[in-house]
Amino acid sequence: MTRFFKEEFAGLGQFLKRNANETIIVLAAALFLSLDRYHTIKNGDFSTFLFYAVFPILVILIIL
Numbered sequence: 292m293t294r295f296f297k298e299e300f301a302g303l304g305q306f307l308k309r310n311a312n313e314t315i316i317v318l319a320a321a322l323f324l325s326l327d328r329y330h331t332i333k334n335g336d337f338s339t340f341l342f343y344a345v346f347p348i349l350v351i352l353i354i355l
Contacts, residue, residue, distance in 0.1 A: 315350070315354055315355065316350075316351075316355075319347065320347070323346050323347060324342075327342035
């Protein structure tokens with residue numbers, strides 16, 4: 292039973308290593324969606340602009 296979990300976690304780790312850029316994009320998208328929904332900045336339009344335009348572009352430029 293423990294061998295099964297070792298193999299599954301090893302396979303998951305290999306998958307994440309092979310698809311690191313895609314994983315970062317998906318996690319950042321989920322983060323920005325939840326931040327816009329639950330932690331808006333005072334002005335709603337400015338908050339939407341930040342979370343859907345500025346921050347995703349910064350993630351792509353800086354991290355990737």
